[in-house]
Amino acid sequence: MSHTYNFAYLDEQSKKMIRRSVLKAMAIPGFQVPFGGREMPLPYGWGTGGIQLTASLLGKEDVLKVIDQGSDDTVNAVSIKDFFRKTAGIRITENTPEATLIQTRHRIPETPLKQGQIMVYQVPIPEPLQFIEPRRPETLKMHAFEEYGAMYVKLYEDISKHDRIVTAFDYPALVHGRYIMSPSPIPKFDNPKLHQSPAIHIFGAGREKRIYAVPPYTDVISLDFEDYPFELETWEESCAICGSGTSFLDEIITDDKGSRLFVCSDTEYCRKNGKKEA
């Protein structure tokens, strides 16, 4: 007896509930909206938040792309694509401009996004203040009353210890001049892609059961100090495969002697760029 699932696995009532949360999140950019997370067929820490969002937002005409650390073919990305292939039967692609919905873990694609595209982010810890102030009732008040001194304390501590802000990913940013959000563990290299982006960006934390969003053309400003401004990562090397000097590079150790290669983290971009160079 084969099990028939509702379209994209979740029941319609659950989808409605999640969509309501998404609407609220879009109306209050950067604000963490609690939602009634459903039990998904994978454990917390594997993208349950992202999957619930994707499941609620997918329509029959949608084209889905899933990446994990920039790559379309990691175990995680492949499993999630299989899941939606089975439960929704929608078209899957690796081609970024073709996708209508892109679910991601830890990266934003290099190819600039267009109006009408939706990015869904898998978020482990939605609260940017978590490590400075672990008490939820207190962080709720801090967000409500715009009391963000503690957030700057975190950056201050970085500079005092390492002479620079060492936060390399999950770099806190001020959304629409009001709420400070954690953009999920994307590298700070990707933060500027959120600023005034034509696409919709929605963030889902399954374990913490919170959703937040950045609507199109919203200001997203990464936090910094006047004398220690926000800086992007740079590499001396270019991609060993496609030769790009502008994309985010992964460092790969190739043998036990410590030889290393730098290649684009965004595999699809790398492939296209390589073809162009050729």
Add this chain to the structure above:
Amino acid sequence: MMDDQMDPILNIINISKDFVFHHQEGIRIKVLDDFSMRFFPGQATVLTGPSGSGKSTLLKMIYAGYQIPEGKILIRHKKEWVDMAKALPSLVYEIRQHTIGYVSQFLRVLPRVSALDTVIEPLIARRMETGKAEQKGRQILERLRIPENLWHLSATTFSGGEQQRINLARGFVAPYPLLLLDEPTASLDPANRKTVMDLIREAVQDGSCVIGIFHNRSDQKELADRVIDMSPNMTSQPSSQALEV
């Protein structure tokens, strides 16, 4: 010298004081009974009488160091009359800074404050510049024969006599219109006693009103323009003598 035309600086009107010891069977001791007196600038008054006759109590009440349950203690502060019994605490502190000086028998020493800083504290409170204040402090410490190598030390390790001289230095480093002295020459050797008597005389000549308690008869005789015997039956004054303000 008393000039009948001059205004008094202190006018005590019908004060009484008793102490109730609640935890010693509620014993009630009446120390002052309907006491009134006027005091004038440039006048030295000595209070005499047996122990328990209210001499120290009177001084403490003038300073508002004891509560004043009945009567008035009027002090002339910055050309106005203030009743110490009713003055706001902040005003009392101001009066203690500028108008009434008090040398008690006890010095409250602080462990990290040097003898010099203890002495010049009244000048600093009056916002005198530190260098100038320290100069005055050194002068008076010299006069009272405190060795220079002790000036930067905290008075916590000083002998009783040395502490008393620090206390006195602090009392005389700044001029006060009214100066209250409780046994200032106790535990002093003859040389220092003479110095203190000189300091008191200079203060009186400068116009201060001095009220003092001395157990030594010759000190009393030497200093007093007036003697008030606080023994029981001797302290009542008809209230018509008091100046009503």
Add this chain to the structure above:
Amino acid sequence: MTYMPGEKPYPLLSVRNLSKFYGKTMGCHEISFELGKGEVIGIVGESGSGKSTLLKCIAGRLTTTNGSIFFNSSYGFIDLCRTDEMLLRKIIRSETGFVTQNSVEGLRMTVSAGGNIGERLMAGGMRHYGQIRKIARQWLETVEIDAKRMDDLPSTFSGGMQQRLQIAANLVTDPRIILMDEPTSGLDVSVQARLIDVLRKLVARLSLSMILVTHDLAVARLLSHRLYVMKDGRIVESGLSDQILDDPREPYTQLLVSSILKP
């Protein structure tokens, strides 16, 4: 503090008929007093007297049951018990200071000393790292903590140092009033002496207004201008510090004063 005799100065703080009940249990009841600029008030009493409860109410850390706490803030003379939470938190953060008995409550133990001092500055909008550090360094010097320890965690500090760090972290925004809850409790005597000296100098230099809750009468005498004696949640006697300690009238005050052992 210059004004004509008899003219009442506009108070910095005016507590009127304040009560705090925990259900039927009374924390403090019918408390009224005023505090002027540059004044230090000591609130003394034994455990269970309600003095810490009273202080926490004034600091906005406990909700009150009855009464008012009028504070002369930069937003006017307002009743803190009836102010909306956002404004209340803002005022408390920048215009008042609260030094707790237990430093773990008053400091972020996982944040460096400099970070603790700088937090209020950053909360107030300061965004220049160099300037924050400069101010933090100055305050560490003022409270006699070696500036080299700016990047150390408070958990590596002694109890007395933690207290002094709390003081610096609170004073950095130049608050109008600072509230201190048993600041010398649990400290060694020599450490106490240093803390008291730092406080004395700060009070004198900054014309600081302070409410000091303590069970140590010697500390109360040294630092405060006026004393309030509390017992079973109520004020039993009040007046000038030396008056209360040298000439106690009420039975309980006499008991308290006579119980101190003099070494």
